[in-house]
Structure formats: structure tokens, C-alpha cells
Amino acid sequence: MQNRRTDRTDPTEQTAPELTRALEAARITGEVGTPREGNLSHIQRFLDQETHFHFGVPLTRDWDYDAVFDLMVGRVGISADRAHTAGQDTISTALCLAASARFAAVLGEVARGGGRILFGSGHPAGMVPVHQAFARAAEAAGAEVVRATGPITVDTDGGDVRHLGGVWVWHQHGGVPHTHSPEPVAHLLAELSRRGEAPPDLVVADHGWAGYAGGQGLRAIGFADCNDPALFVAEAQGQVEVAVPLDDDIEPQLYLPLIEFILQRAGLPAEGIAL
Structure with a gap:
């Protein structure tokens, strides 16, 4: 499988201090809300290939x-101190912005080239x-x-996949549940193929949506929290092109500065973006 990883040069020297703040x-x-205990336990649960922790990433x-x-x-x-086993943990702002710049380069290339893009998420809120x-x-x-x-x-479990404003989600019993499962995107991709539709040129997603797509050989970029080792392993294995580290369950409007940064770097219209 081709490794399309883009340049990992840190762009933060050109980044406004306001964005970091x-x-x-x-x-x-920075100091995120995801607890250290979860970060460490999820590493082992990923290695044990537990459901909702492997994200459909083949090792x-x-x-x-x-x-x-x-x-x-x-x-x-995350903290490099192995003796630090509980409490506060961290996500590097510099690493987030460096990955966001690589994410933007891929998104911009495909979007401005008229490519076919599938957006999907397991974090509805x-x-x-x-x-x-x-x-x-x-x-x-x-x-x-798409x-x-x-x-x-x-x-399985009487659910379906549907899109909300261009983003595919898992739907079940009248709601849009939080899920790390690769099953929704696996069913979606299989159904698109059955209908004779072209596969996406790029999958932009998180969790199992990104992990499974990349593991199946599709070009994929995504976001992952510090307790989501699967997507970073997929990036290291050349399956997911870019994994952006951030806390993935913050109030959506607080991501606006990062969205604007990515769209500007991608050469995509950022005017009037509101969440």
C-alpha cells in the first residue's frame, strides 16, 4: 500500500500566537480534559483489539x-513520564498545528481538483x-x-447510516449515537460499491470512519484524541495519511479558529463559516 504521507515540517513559526492561545x-x-488513565488503558485495549478501540485498522x-x-x-x-499514571495529560499544540497543515494540504488538493470526498464522524456533538x-x-x-x-x-442493532449536511453518521432508534465502530463506514462503502458508485478519492473523518477507510486502501485523513491510538498507528503504518491530534469532544464553536486555519491553508473558502 502506498504511503502518501505529506511533509511533516512544523508550520507553527508562521502561526499567529492568537491561534495557539x-x-x-x-x-x-495543551492541558486537555481527556484523563491520563484513559490514555494509558486505551493503548492496551487497542493492542487487545477490543471492539471500539481498533477502529478497523489492520496491524x-x-x-x-x-x-x-x-x-x-x-x-x-502526551506526557513522556511513564510514572505519570493518573490525572492530567496533554496534547501538543505544535503537533496539532503541524498535522493540521498537512491535513489542509491534502483536503485542498482533492477539493480544488474536483475530487469525490466522503465525510464521516462518530462524534455527533x-x-x-x-x-x-x-x-x-x-x-x-x-x-x-458523497x-x-x-x-x-x-x-446489526437495527441502525442505518445517513448524512447530515454532507457528513455521514451512524443512526439508531431516532438518535445519532457516539461510536468508534468501523461498521457504519464498512456498510456504507459496500453499499456504494453495490450501487455502482465510484469510491471516494478521499475520506475525511475520525475514529472508525477514518481507520477502516484507510485500512481498506482509500486515501484518508482524520482527527483523533490522545486516547485514540488506533488512528496514529494507522498513520505510522501508512494507511491514514494524516492524523490530527486534538480533544475531539469540545463544544463545536470552539473549533472555529482551527477550522479557519485549515481552510486558509487548504485554499478553500473560509468566509461565513459558522457552527
Whole structure:
């Protein structure tokens, strides 16, 4: 599988200090609300390939706890102190912005080239509005955003997948639940193929939506929290092109400065973006 990873040069020397302050004040980066205990336990649960922790990412290397821990230090900015086992943990603002610049380069390339983009999310109250903003901007720039052409039912647990403002989500019993499962996007991609629709040129997503898509050989970029090692492992294995580290369950309007940064870097319209 081709590794399309883009330049990892840190762009923060050109980043306004106001953006760094905004991200850290919102606790999107810096001292985040995701507890250290969860960050550490999720590494092991990922290695144990528990449902909702593997994100549909096929392992192509032999990973152990120490290797994944070191990866999360290097790519996310969690504390490197192995004796620190409880309480506060961190996400590096510099790493978030460096990854966001790489994310923007990919999104801009595909959107401005008129590519077909599938947006999906397992975090309805945090990341869905963020993806909706990107979907609107990409479509305005000439991209084809993958939308519904009829109901797509998922047999398990009586749910289905549907899109909200251009972003695909898992729906069940009248609600849009939080999920890390790769099952919704697996069913969606299979149904699109059955209908004879072209696969997306890019998947922009989080959690199992991004992990499964990248693991299936589709070009994928996404967002992940410091307790989501699967997406960073997928990036290290060359399956997901960019994984942006941030707290993924903040009030959506607080992501606006980061959205604007990404759209400007992508060369996409940022005017009138509101969540």
C-alpha cells in the first residue's frame, strides 16, 4: 500500500500566537480534559483489539505497549513520564498545528481538483459540525461530496447510516449515537460499491470512519484524541495519511479558529463559516 504521507515540517513559526492561545484556552490542545488513565488503558485495549478501540485498522507491524506509548508521545504530545499514571495529560499544540497543515494540504488538493470526498464522524456533538464546515467549503471549491441516494440500512442493532449536511453518521432508534465502530463506514462503502458508485478519492473523518477507510486502501485523513491510538498507528503504518491530534469532544464553536486555519491553508473558502 502506498504511503502518501505529506511533509511533516512544523508550520507553527508562521502561526499567529492568537491561534495557539485559542486552542489551549478551549483545551483542544495543551492541558486537555481527556484523563491520563484513559490514555494509558486505551493503548492496551487497542493492542487487545477490543471492539471500539481498533477502529478497523489492520496491524501490519508487531506493536507492543512501549512502542505505541512512544508513538503517542511523539505524534500527540502526551506526557513522556511513564510514572505519570493518573490525572492530567496533554496534547501538543505544535503537533496539532503541524498535522493540521498537512491535513489542509491534502483536503485542498482533492477539493480544488474536483475530487469525490466522503465525510464521516462518530462524534455527533463534537466533530460532526467541524466536518460539515469542511464539506461546505470543499463543495464550494468544486469537490463532489458523497451524499445519500437512498436509505442504507445496517443489519446489526437495527441502525442505518445517513448524512447530515454532507457528513455521514451512524443512526439508531431516532438518535445519532457516539461510536468508534468501523461498521457504519464498512456498510456504507459496500453499499456504494453495490450501487455502482465510484469510491471516494478521499475520506475525511475520525475514529472508525477514518481507520477502516484507510485500512481498506482509500486515501484518508482524520482527527483523533490522545486516547485514540488506533488512528496514529494507522498513520505510522501508512494507511491514514494524516492524523490530527486534538480533544475531539469540545463544544463545536470552539473549533472555529482551527477550522479557519485549515481552510486558509487548504485554499478553500473560509468566509461565513459558522457552527
